[in-house]
Amino acid sequence: MDMEPFTAGLISLEDAQQKMLQQLQPISDCLNVALAEAAGRITAKPIRSPLDVPPFDNSAMDGYAVRLSDMAAEAVLPVAGKAFAGAPFTGEWPAGSVIRIMTGAPIPAGCDAVVMQEQTTQRDGGIVITAPVQDGQNIRRIGEDIQAGKQVLDAGVRLGAAELPLLASLGIAEVSVLRKLRVAIFSTGDELQAVGQPLAAGQIYDTNRFTVSLMLRRLGCEVIDLGVIADDPAALRQAFSEADRQADVVISTGGVSVGEADFTKAMLEELGAITFWKLAIKPGKPFAFGRLANSWFCGLPGNPVSAAVTFYQLVQPLLATLTGQTTRIMPLRQRARATQRLKKSPGRLDFQRGILSRGDDGVLEVRSTGAQGSHVFSSFALADCFIVLERERGDIAPGEWVDIEPFNSLLEG
Numbered sequence: 001m002d003m004e005p006f007t008a009g010l011i012s013l014e015d016a017q018q019k020m021l022q023q024l025q026p027i028s029d030c031l032n033v034a035l036a037e038a039a040g041r042i043t044a045k046p047i048r049s050p051l052d053v054p055p056f057d058n059s060a061m062d063g064y065a066v067r068l069s070d071m072a073a074e075a076v077l078p079v080a081g082k083a084f085a086g087a088p089f090t091g092e093w094p095a096g097s098v099i100r101i102m103t104g105a106p107i108p109a110g111c112d113a114v115v116m117q118e119q120t121t122q123r124d125g126g127i128v129i130t131a132p133v134q135d136g137q138n139i140r141r142i143g144e145d146i147q148a149g150k151q152v153l154d155a156g157v158r159l160g161a162a163e164l165p166l167l168a169s170l171g172i173a174e175v176s177v178l179r180k181l182r183v184a185i186f187s188t189g190d191e192l193q194a195v196g197q198p199l200a201a202g203q204i205y206d207t208n209r210f211t212v213s214l215m216l217r218r219l220g221c222e223v224i225d226l227g228v229i230a231d232d233p234a235a236l237r238q239a240f241s242e243a244d245r246q247a248d249v250v251i252s253t254g255g256v257s258v259g260e261a262d263f264t265k266a267m268l269e270e271l272g273a274i275t276f277w278k279l280a281i282k283p284g285k286p287f288a289f290g291r292l293a294n295s296w297f298c299g300l301p302g303n304p305v306s307a308a309v310t311f312y313q314l315v316q317p318l319l320a321t322l323t324g325q326t327t328r329i330m331p332l333r334q335r336a337r338a339t340q341r342l343k344k345s346p347g348r349l350d351f352q353r354g355i356l357s358r359g360d361d362g363v364l365e366v367r368s369t370g371a372q373g374s375h376v377f378s379s380f381a382l383a384d385c386f387i388v389l390e391r392e393r394g395d396i397a398p399g400e401w402v403d404i405e406p407f408n409s410l411l412e413g
């Protein structure tokens, strides 16, 4: 097979993820926050419902509350009163009559069923029911959705628009969440200039610290930004130590390959211990992971696409695991049909950037964003998914099936 050179000895993404995640112990420090402040936070404990939901039997329809014993063909039933959501019927309910009832209103005592308005006609100052009535129809029973005491959320759940309204519906005003993870970041490279400053000859703008800090904030972390560190062992040693003192996780970018100004891996070996270095993925090969005295260390490659891809594929599951999350740790993969030729050298697992669409036959299809170099960040701005191409595969022909991972909120606008 025409293997890409220099891929022997690289570890697979799955092995790397497993080696990394199995070492981690989730944090446990927690605090109570008001529900309105809890978006993006992670539950520290399972949450149980203090209430039955619904809290009382109520009507699912606008119509009439009836007793089955009052039902008779063609009978004209007078309306004895009204029940609204928030204003129950509390009077006497004479035999042979019905109660007008609105959706959400408490079911009057003795009521067997609710008949929707459309299945009645008005006659002689009362109503006639025009369809058969089943015992219990259109009544939403107390506790039908959630019973008091039932666990509604696990520990380790990120609170978003699906979870917070549920807690609001249960009247839970405060929730116990994990403290934010503290993540220290720095970029390495003598060539890097901060955005907003003019570029001198040979300089480029620091993209990676922007990417990493944005993704960390989206994941709800507290970011400790140590700036740009020169390609100098003494400066790096100091940055590593300062970051390790302050953070749960330290993330650097650049200097992790084999060049003469690449000191990241040596620093990790000097101040801590390497778990692995060099993955069989493209982009992102020189990613390094290990332990410092107090924190976990991720050395992301300098190329901007490589830094973003390794953050997405490795740092994201690391942060999720450190906060006790157990579901949706890995990006979801699906199959799609390639609409065009995709260039691929065997040897590494490729994460190419793609654009999804539906074919005329309704099948999910994917096309490339174009140039896939690990310095071509414009490939992200056009893309809405990764095209994940297995290690051993070569070029993909039009019509072949490929794995895709739709971008999650880290990469979406």
Ligand SMILES: Nc1nc2c(c(=O)[nH]1)N[C@H]1C(S)=C(S)[C@@H](COP(=O)(O)OP(=O)(O)OC[C@H]3O[C@@H](n4cnc5c(N)ncnc54)[C@H](O)[C@@H]3O)O[C@H]1N2
Pocket: 187, 188, 189, 191, 192, 204, 205, 206, 207, 208, 209, 253, 254, 255, 256, 257, 258, 259, 262, 283, 284, 285, 286, 300, 301, 302, 303, 304, 306, 374
């Ligand atoms: N002889 C070899 N050379 C390289 C190999 C290899 O296996 N053997 N691997 C290549 C791969 S793959 C990658 S990825 C890069 C990663 O290198 P480093 O992590 O050491 O990164 P640098 O050399 O510092 O920078 C690479 C590239 O990216 C630019 N860069 C760095 N930081 C930033 C930043 N914060 N924002 C924007 N751009 C950044 C930097 O200027 C370089 O152009 O190594 C290959 N080489």
Ligand code: MOO
Pocket: 281, 282, 283, 284, 285, 286, 301, 303, 306, 374
């Ligand atoms: O594998 Mo490196 O991350 O291209 O470009």
